[in-house]
Amino acid sequence: MLLFDALTAAYPFLWPAFFAVMLYGIRYLVIAGAMYLFVAPAHAGGWGRTLPGIPPGFDARQHAGRELRHSLVTILVFGLVNGVLYSCGLIKASLLYFRPEDHPVWWFWLSIPLMFMLHDTLFYWLHRLMHLPLLFGTMHRVHHRSVHPTAFAAYSFHPTEALAEALIVSLIIFIIPVHPLAFLIFQTLSTVYNIYGHCGREFYPEGMNAHWLGRWINTSTAHAIHHLKGRMNYGLYFMFWDRVMHTAEARSPDTEAHTR
Ligand SMILES: [Zn+2]
Ligand SMILES: [Zn+2]
Structure with missing residues (x-):
């Protein structure tokens, strides 16, 4: 304990980083674990429909261990970033507000969908950047090892x-x-959606990509096509930027028909 006290005195980001690692870690392991074990167990059935392109003999168990190891390192990095942001005073310089009376209740609820839109925009362009040959090998190849x-x-x-x-x-x-x-709600829902996008099953109704509203929503099917082809469908929650930038490709798992 003395060692930890000395360490946290020398590196004040350690405590906030520790709490952030616990929060990110437990949330991720509970949601991804439940999805992997019960909802979409090892691509061998479960709820929803099979995604296109998954070979009949595919055994997810051969890949989940590697993905989990990389995920644990990611959780450490997320925790460290949060710890540094908190301990160096950057949180105080941000627009985070702690007293509910500082903004109206409607703003609290509106801020959540706004965060999804902002994050989707930032994610789309970061994702496009990481697919440039210069950055793909050093940054993004690990994620695409999961075909x-x-x-x-x-x-x-x-x-x-x-x-x-x-x-x-x-x-x-x-x-x-x-x-x-609101930030906690946004991040928790974001984690759920991200895990759904990788779970290997589809829960949205068929023909989603042809529906007037559904065509703007990113799906597990669309993200599976991204992993399969290594390009197209760069968004996280929405297809907005993919459709505007002509990088959208959605395929119904049943008809194999391509629509843009
Ligand atoms: Zn990618
Ligand atoms: Zn992915």
Whole structure:
């Protein structure tokens, strides 16, 4: 304990980093674990429909261990970024507000969808950048080792990608005023959606990509195509930027029909 006290005195980011690692770690392991074990167990059945391109004999168990190891490193990086942001005073310089009376209740609830839109925009462009040959090998190749991802691929990043992903999420609290509880709700829902996007099953109705509203929503099917082809469908929650930038490709798992 004396050693830990000495360490935290010398490195004040250690305590906040420790709490952030616990929060990110427990949340991720519970949600991804439940998805992997019960909802979409090893691509061998479960809820929802099979995704296109998964070979009949594919055994997710051969890949989940590697994805989980990379995910644990990512959680450490996320925790360290949070610890440094907190201990060096950057949180105080952000637009994070702690007193609920500082902003109206409607802003609290509106800030959550706004965070999804902001994050989707930042994610899309970071993702496009990481697919440039210069950055792909050093940052993004680890994530694409999962050609048919499992739920544990959601955080399966190289540490440099984990750092970039943590920074773009942190950027949000410097762009719009956010209450910590709204930020927690956003990050938890984001984790759920990210894990759904990698779980190997589809829960949305068929023909989603042809529906007037559904065509703007990113799906597990669309992200599976991204992993399969190594390009197209760069968004996280929405297809907005993919459709605007002509990088959208969605395929119904049943008809194999391509729509853009
Ligand atoms: Zn990618
Ligand atoms: Zn992915």
